Amino acid sequence: MTTATTSTSKVAADSVGGSLRFYGIWLIGIFVLIVLPMIFSSGGSLTSFSLIGIAIVFALSYNILLGQTGLLSFGHAVHYGLGGFAACHMMNAVVSHGWPIPLPFIPLFGGLGGLVFAMIIGWVMTKRAGTVFAMISLGIGELVASSSLILRSVFGGESGITTDRTALPKLLGWSFGPQLQVYYLIAFWLVLSAIAMYALTRTPLGRICNAVRDNPERVQFIGYDPHVVRYIAFCFAGFFAGIAGGLAAINFEIANSAYLGAIQSGLVLFSTFIGGTAYFFGPILGAILVTYLQLGLTNLTTAWQLYFGIIFIGIVMYAPGGIAGLLMMHRPLIRAGTLWTVIPSYLLAIVPTVALACGVILTIETVARFSGGDPINLFGIAFNPTSPVTWIAAAVLVVGGGFVARLTWQRIAEAWDRAATVARDRGYLA
């Protein structure tokens, strides 16, 4: 999974060592998914893991558009939500008609729900790429979200469509009542979807998607219609988003209009972009981080969405490759053996950067709690949001920390340039 989606020319499978490493990473991933609930077995962790699994499938499906094909969508949750509704209706139909379809097959119907809608609306939407596609995806997202409140018989209005996952036929004695069994169901579909989506990047279509992302004009002169390429990619993204929605429907036993909405679309964009769109594993990291933060921060602060916004803006401005991009930057340095020259400047930068972050947090929490007056608890130290002491501390941290941090960042840049030059000389960097 570490293979860059843009450069697999040196095919891992070419050499036995590469092949072992390649399959090794997948096997380790599967192993981790299996043992995770044995180590963290509390109900809370199982719920978190389930949500993270769903978020990963959703983010990976989004990256088929953004990372692979260069399509920025503001309405990807439409397919997720329709997948969720399709799964709910299917589950209820299975129960009422007594069909012999056990629960583990249900996400497939979610996927079909997402796929069918993508096939219908996609041809018009993918006529144009870039900014226009982004705007249209936003409009279609609003259209579907608003329509879902009108078509009550399908979407169940405000309350949504509920279902009972345990009422379906049992498979191998599993009722899927306990969260642990649902977790394994999600993990199973996560592995299946991730393998399928990874394989997709290594097909002729997957490569041409990359070409369309890089240069849609030139693609026309090597025989391809970029509109068709975008359309097929859009359908695949819709299908896998639908699977994620189906998993969510199973997990929550409900589908409602929030599944389809702008917030869900925004979250998947955040996850994918923060994780990094240029590498297959980027959205996985992003989905883990964003879901984890979302679960963790909601209890700590009312302003948690603002932190997402700030992290996102920071990534867009300073690290457009996302976390995966930041990590993978170091690969040539590790190979060239020059990473150690950069590390001291990293260590030096930690203190002022953390100080700056604390200052920003203190500022935000001060504003957020100013009228309420709840104390701010930052690493065990209590701050009173209405006290000038807090304001001064925040200002000192932001201004002073920011000033020193900038200096240390410059140091990193210089050390980095030197290390990269050496790596380049040794032939590890183009």
Place this chain on the structure above:
Amino acid sequence: MLELIVISTLNGVLFGMLLFLLSSGLTVIFSMMGVLNFAHASFYMLGAFFGFQLTKWIGFWPALVLAPLLVGAIGMAVERYGLRNTHKHGHVAELLLTFGLAFAIEEIVSMIWGKSPLDYRVPALLDFPAFTIFSTNYPAYKIFMLAVSVIIFVALLIVLKRTRVGLVVQAALTHPHMVGHLGHNVGRVFMAVFGVGSALAALAGVIAGPALVTQSDMAASLGPILFVVIVFGGLGSLPGAFIASLVIGLVQTFAVALDGSLASAFGPLDPSAGPSVLTDVWNVTIAQVAPIVPYLLLVIILIVRPMGLMGTRES
């Protein structure tokens, strides 16, 4: 019926002019810089909230001037310290930056002013009915809003047609790739255009605030409609944006005012059939459909004319 038509036409034109105050700035910024500013509606919201706060402190009339200036300054800072640094990563990165910004602004606003609607009142000076048509009192404040919009519209026309900067902007509208040849002050032109666009959006916010609802989700609910307007009109076309603003303003206002449904026109369906998509569609009133009308128009125009009403450009 006639009364409804007259009042709705007035309200529709008013809403359309407000939309144009926003979409004109968005269009000019897009044409010159290639950036679709996702945060444009957020500047409108900031205008409304600043207007509310400043009205409380120093009164409505100073707020009417000061709030747009403040937001304009914020816009210039966003251009100078945000977009300019992101430019090298391409237009998608710039769009994402403004998207993140819109998200952050909404959070900051709801953090400071809360999530519930504010009590942003019409200034006492304008709090009287301007005239009475049939039995409806038409508020003077709405006439004032219309007047401000028209004045700005005319001023924009004059600036575009008569001044040097206007010529530059016009040139950029028709020949976007030529913007790079504007010379060494291109950065300052961009900053100024971004600032003026943001200030106009804020002005729309200040005057719309008392008439519509001033709430922290007002950007999120208006933003998508704004983008429909400029895609519908044709990206980068000012006349297109003008026509689309009025069309969407009128269509939506009329839709909200109409209470009819298929059921009221053709009688109720046979109740024994039970609930289905058909009954949903049959019973829904036009007013309930109003929120989705702009998006339906968007889909239709995309099928019929993918470039938009007056658009000439691919992307």
Place this chain on the structure above:
Amino acid sequence: MSGAVSGMSGAVSEKSAAIEVRAVEKRFGNVGIIRDLNLSVAKGERHAVIGPNGAGKSTTFNLISGHIAPTSGEVKLNGDRISGLRPFEINRRGLSRSFQVTNVFARMTVWENVRCAVLWATGHRYAFWKNVDSLPEVRARTAQILDDIHLTHRRDVPAGLLTYAEQRELEIGITIASGATVVMLDEPTAGMSNAETERAVALIRRLTEGKTLVIVEHDMSVVFGLADRISVLVYGHIIASGTPEEIRRDPKVKEAYLGEEAH
């Protein structure tokens, strides 16, 4: 020199013409960029289009390759009308072109760039059920082309990081990768040093062996060294067409073009 046509007329019998441009006109608004353009390129011929800046050479390329549609007139490829078709439809019929401004897939590696250009012609099209790495004929052809354009040692470098000359060579590689029988190169040596130009000309000569080549070029030594026939385009109109010798002697050409620019 197979298929080279002798004689002054410039008319090639329709059967043997790879490209036939008839009375093509292109207007942008009220401005006519191309007027009454007639051009005939025989199969297997190396044909150069020359002309002063702004004569409409690139527009001619765009008209033939489907990048823009002619206002009137028609273009034929191997006897079939192609004017009005989309670029990819024309490409699928065996016409491939390069660009004056380097136009590669910047974030993809050199290998990926060439391989993408091989995929359609080898019949893999939009396939999403095949592993792109285990298609032997695609791999062999890509490797062959990389070898031909001398970029094998750079195969894993993202195209955007290549030197300018390397990008120009990659541009040629992408253009010929599909195995098109008609190849159009738009100023392939623009901006190159003398040594690089020499290399590129040898490359072009070798790679277009047995194919029809249409080339736009400013460097007269390249044009006269490479072309079997030359057409001179001035103000969107072809004023002369013939062998290099005939063009050299043509008084109209001297007056309009060579007299001022050739040194």
